[in-house]
Amino acid sequence: xxxxxxxxxxxxxxxGWADGQDITKTWPANMHVLGKDIARFHCIYWIAFLMxxxxxxxxxxxxxxxxxKDKQKISKSLGNAFDPLDALAQYGNDTxxxxxxxxxxxxxxxxxxxxxxxxRLNADLNNVLGNLVMRLTSETLLPGxxxxxxxxxxxxxxxxxxxxxxxxxxxxxxxxxxxxxxxRALTTIFSTLAGVNEYMQHSAPWKLDVTxxxxxxxxxxxxxxxxxxxxxxxxxxxxxxxxxxxKILDVLAVPAELRVVTSKTLIGQMQGGLxxxxxxxxxxxxxxxxxxxxxxxxxxxxQQQKKKGKKN
Numbered sequence: 001x002x003x004x005x006x007x008x009x010x011x012x013x014x015x016g017w018a019d020g021q022d023i024t025k026t027w028p029a030n031m032h033v034l035g036k037d038i039a040r041f042h043c044i045y046w047i048a049f050l051m052x053x054x055x056x057x058x059x060x061x062x063x064x065x066x067x068x069k070d071k072q073k074i075s076k077s078l079g080n081a082f083d084p085l086d087a088l089a090q091y092g093n094d095t096x097x098x099x100x101x102x103x104x105x106x107x108x109x110x111x112x113x114x115x116x117x118x119x120r121l122n123a124d125l126n127n128v129l130g131n132l133v134m135r136l137t138s139e140t141l142l143p144g145x146x147x148x149x150x151x152x153x154x155x156x157x158x159x160x161x162x163x164x165x166x167x168x169x170x171x172x173x174x175x176x177x178x179x180x181x182x183x184r185a186l187t188t189i190f191s192t193l194a195g196v197n198e199y200m201q202h203s204a205p206w207k208l209d210v211t212x213x214x215x216x217x218x219x220x221x222x223x224x225x226x227x228x229x230x231x232x233x234x235x236x237x238x239x240x241x242x243x244x245x246x247k248i249l250d251v252l253a254v255p256a257e258l259r260v261v262t263s264k265t266l267i268g269q270m271q272g273g274l275x276x277x278x279x280x281x282x283x284x285x286x287x288x289x290x291x292x293x294x295x296x297x298x299x300x301x302x303q304q305q306k307k308k309g310k311k312n
Contacts, residue, residue, distance in 0.1 A: 008046045012055075028056035031180070039063045062180050065109040082112055091286075094241035095121050101182040101240055114289045122285050125244070128193050129233075130283040132200075133248055136227050137278045141206060141219075147227065147253055148220035149272030159225055162199045166192060166229035167266045173236045174261070186240060189233050196229040220272075227252055228267040235259055244282055251277045 015026040034042045043061055050057040066073075069080045087096050099117045102124070103110040135141070142148065169192045176185035200222070208219040231254055237245040238259065249259055253274040258265050 004041070004045060005049065008041065008049065011046075029058040031060045031062055032058035033062045033064065036063050036065055062106060064104065064106050068109050068111045070113045071111055087117070091117055091121065094244045095125065095283075098125060098186070098241050102186045103183065105183050106180065118286045118288055121283065124190055125241075126283040126285050128190055128197065129248075130281065132193060132197055132226075132230060133251060133282055134279065135200065136223060136230065137251060137276055137280065139278050141223060142276065142278065145276055145278055147270060147272050147274040147276055148223045150224040150268065151217040151221045154218050154221040158199065158202065159221065162195065162225055162229065163267045165195055166225075166232050169232055169236060170261050170263075170266070177239075182240070185236075189236050192229065193233050196226050196233075199229075200226050224270070224272070225267065228270055231258065231270065232265070232267065235261055235265065247280075247282055251280050251282075 011029075011032075012027070016023045017027065032042065039061075043063070047057050067082070068074065069082050072078060072080060074080055074082060084096070091099075095117065099112070099120050100110070102120060103112070103116070139145065169188060172188045173185045176182070176188060203222040205219040205222040208215040210216045210219060231249065231252055234245045234248040234252075234254075235258075238249075246259075252270075253276050254270070258269055
């Protein structure tokens with residue numbers, strides 16, 4: 001009976017219900033988060049009890065999967081428990097947050113391993129985001145160490161497409177979060193950042209001659225659009241990797257009023273001439289754990305054997 005009734009009513013107790021206080025701020029819950037193993041009790045029995053007592057039930061139920069470790073169920077018998085505090089000390093707050101939110105879904109179990117965490121850090125946070133910030137703020141591209149201006153008359157089709165793509169990320173992430181899909185939200189943000197990287201590579205502002213007025217304006221316009229794209233993505237990332245995202249916005253001299261996600265913070269709001277920091281390293285690459293290196297070698301060997309077998 002404890003599991004069926006008493007344990008469930010603890011939610012009411014925690015909200016302050018028993019104290020006779022105004023609990024409109026805590027009840028009813030707009031979303032009740034629970035694991036898949038207790039879905040039956042919360043989705044059927046708990047709702048039935050609340051309805052019988054004429055107490056408002058939660059608006060939504062979010063049922064998530066479990067975490068496995070190296071593709072195995074975490075259990076005492078296997079001795080493969082995952083200590084989040086150890087991982088926090090080893091990888092840092094934002095890296096661990098990013099990995100868990102990037103890998104978690106409501107439709108399947110998530111898997112955690114040292115190798116996968118390092119791979120996400122290096123491939124996404126460092127290579128895509130960190131390197132883009134360093135590239136944009138380098139003294140080679142911005143010797144004056146100030147935000148570049150935008151020259152609307154210089155806009156090309158590629159510029160406009162990049163602006164639209166970056167502006168759209170705000171609405172796309174909002175839809176993902178309304179569906180409690182952090183994985184898709186982060187995939188959307190980093191896909192947009194990859195697009196900004198491609199835009200930079202295609203536009204090649206480093207090849208433009210700053211002594212020629214037309215080329216200088218073109219160069220600064222490209223840098224402005226790319227930096228604004230990073231600003232929008234970093235603003236979205238404040239909810240996921242708050243420390244690193246805030247650091248990026250500091251580097252880009254983004255004022256507080258532009259660190260929010262609204263229709264009034266789209267590309268074109270930043271002013272030119274603001275002092276920025278250059279050469280700031282937001283993330284640091286990590287070496288793959290030795291145990292994971294051995295796994296990778298073994299997988300490569302198996303793949304090569306399969307290829308040889310097919311040829312024969």
